[in-house]
Amino acid sequence: DVKVTQSSRYLVKRTGEKVFLECVQDMDHENMFWYRQDPGLGLRLIYFSYDVKMKEKGDIPEGYSVSREKKERFSLILESASTNQTSMYLCASSPPGESSGNTIYFGEGSWLTVV
């Protein structure tokens, strides 16, 4: 089974802090994603990466950055956390190619509260 592991399930951070959310996948997938989930809005894509050191902005990249130094690891960084970044963050990965049809495998999620 594919396993996507997010390092922290629950975090509480102060406004202005720099926050790191870490994600590791064990299936050698090329593609990795960070989504944000908010009630009534579904999942919104923050950033994605299709290769090591490659990154692309998603739909809501403002206030976030990412790092992918190794294929299995994809980190989300909040440079200066704000209260409107309180949310559930979901990391995901997917293999490339037509056979998978972009099927995505998700981690358990990280609940971030910014106070």
Add this chain to the structure above:
Amino acid sequence: AQSVTQLDSQVPVFEEAPVELRCNYSSSVSVYLFWYVQYPNQGLQLLLKYLSGSTLVKGINGFEAEFNKSQTSFHLRKPSVHISDTAEYFCAVSRVGGFKTIFGAGTRLFVKA
């Protein structure tokens, strides 16, 4: 660009009743279609997907969905639900050959005894 609309934010239903969760999508190119399920305090997991071929797709836990190209819909159905089906369900679309998957806002299914 693609978009997904889930027509119901919440669907309450009694146990053993049938259920349909509605999903419409918009795209000018060929797409893949998905339903994911999220149980409380968990990440999302794939329920079923349409890539090509037969328009009726069967998934896990007795769910199925039908791809209707003319109506740009991909509704999810189950003939008899259980309490354990209480969860949030997300419809999603991905362009063939693309990287991004776009998710709907979700439908919360609440199964009552």
